[in-house]
Amino acid sequence: MTDPKGRGRQRSSESEEAILKATLQLLKEKSLRDITVDAIARKAGVGKMTIYKWWPSKAYVALDAFRKKMNKVVVMPDTGDTERDLAELLYSIMSFYISPTGRIFSQFLAESQSDPEFAVLFREHFLKPRRESVGVFLDRAMKEGAIDHTLNREILLDLIFGPMVFRLMAGHGALNRAESDAMISTLLRGIRSNAPKLKRASGDKAAVIQV
Amino acid sequence: MTDPKGRGRQRSSESEEAILKATLQLLKEKSLRDITVDAIARKAGVGKMTIYKWWPSKAYVALDAFRKKMNKVVVMPDTGDTERDLAELLYSIMSFYISPTGRIFSQFLAESQSDPEFAVLFREHFLKPRRESVGVFLDRAMKEGAIDHTLNREILLDLIFGPMVFRLMAGHGALNRAESDAMISTLLRGIRSNAPKLKRASGDKAAVIQV
DNA sequence: ACGATACTAGACGTATAGTATTGTAAAATG
DNA sequence: CATTTTACAATACTATACGTCTAGTATCGT
Numbered sequence A, B: 001m002t003d004p005k006g007r008g009r010q011r012s013s014e015s016e017e018a019i020l021k022a023t024l025q026l027l028k029e030k031s032l033r034d035i036t037v038d039a040i041a042r043k044a045g046v047g048k049m050t051i052y053k054w055w056p057s058k059a060y061v062a063l064d065a066f067r068k069k070m071n072k073v074v075v076m077p078d079t080g081d082t083e084r085d086l087a088e089l090l091y092s093i094m095s096f097y098i099s100p101t102g103r104i105f106s107q108f109l110a111e112s113q114s115d116p117e118f119a120v121l122f123r124e125h126f127l128k129p130r131r132e133s134v135g136v137f138l139d140r141a142m143k144e145g146a147i148d149h150t151l152n153r154e155i156l157l158d159l160i161f162g163p164m165v166f167r168l169m170a171g172h173g174a175l176n177r178a179e180s181d182a183m184i185s186t187l188l189r190g191i192r193s194n195a196p197k198l199k200r201a202s203g204d205k206a207a208v209i210q211v
Numbered sequence C: 001a002c003g004a005t006a007c008t009a010g011a012c013g014t015a016t017a018g019t020a021t022t023g024t025a026a027a028a029t030g
Numbered sequence D: 001c002a003t004t005t006t007a008c009a010a011t012a013c014t015a016t017a018c019g020t021c022t023a024g025t026a027t028c029g030t
Helices: A013-029 A037-044 A048-054 A058-069 A082-097 A104-112 A116-144 A153-170 A177-189 B013-029 B037-044 B048-054 B058-069 B082-097 B104-112 B116-144 B153-170 B177-189
Strands: A073-075 A208-210 B073-075 B208-210
Touching: A013 A037, A013 A048, A013 A058, A037 A048, A037 A058, A058 A104, A058 A116, A082 A116, A082 A153, A082 A177, A104 A116, A104 A153, A104 B104, A104 B153, A116 A153, A116 B153, A116 B208, A153 A177, A153 B104, A153 B116, A153 B153, A153 B177, A177 B153, A208 B116, B013 B037, B013 B048, B013 B058, B037 B048, B037 B058, B058 B104, B058 B116, B082 B116, B082 B153, B082 B177, B104 B116, B104 B153, B116 B153, B153 B177
Parallel strands: none
Antiparallel strands: A073 B208, A208 B073
């Protein structure tokens, strides 16, 4: 926020780090909604005002803490085998997102539903850069002919990661190596059958579903 | 909750309906987090205790109201053309989920992140039945040979709906007819290219992404 | 009539968010 | 070194929402 150097006392990096560290610790025990700014301040040994001075709400603090924690970079798999690389990528990301720290990802998406400004920040400063990184891989795969080059990059990204996000949010399915492999395998080959299509029995009645 | 018929005064269906109606109206203006139980009670002209007597929290009220609203059933498309049917299905569902009322869906997923009991209810009583309905369609398509019968049904469901859910929650991509068509089309044919694979240039360095 | 239950209305205690105040510590400026 | 400016911790404070409790009333079965 304040860039070069003001005239008075400098921002305390000790306090900043203590706040981010305390936030991460608290988020391992409780959800973002269930932790309080007071608790963060107490645990960090700082005044509550210091938190509100630099962040608009605890969600922003958590996002900063989360991003800082993710200096644990993961090298994009590169065996040359696109299927293996994608499956490995998806699995490593899903492993992180179901870990005690990585779980916060889901809560950022939750927070985005009621805080539009946070949603923009999360999308632009967290999601976009990561999607861009994977996009580079996809571009190369399309250029090399491993992936159909006529396809839309954004659609590809969402087909790859959407199923995982859905399961993260709704909790209706497992997230492990077998599932990530199945997702990527199915996605690569397509769900359409190569077998000749059977004739539709005329007596079947349409199913009715509730949207 | 209370079973056949107690001995005292019966539950007031007028109050119940007023509560659900007021909740839906409020949810058109604000997010689930931003509406209050007091506001629901005031707008419905009921006592707050009546709400807490029958529902554990406003999220449960909203879910009941949401389900009741969804008597607007949608017939599962059945042209016999699996691709068209799936695209039509996905589009009709996404149209609803981005509508003023349907938007609540995202907020149920958000609420699930901090209320495990609600998450179970939402998953079992809302998500499961709907997935089952689509599952019936998929089963038939697999049986008829339109969809690869070796595939896993749950994976299929998540590949179809996951991308939409991701965009609903993160808001990073459009949700319209063109997008739903592209998702289904890509999913049916697979993302793998049929073109011969190019040789990997040996000098390329692996991209580094942050998980 | 009587007991049981649901109802509205609103007071109440608790918790949390976010703001305001006070006195102090550190840094730049002169 | 003195002054000014800003950050800081600590804490009081306001506003709001949740969820409970109480009082008095209405409606049902027996």
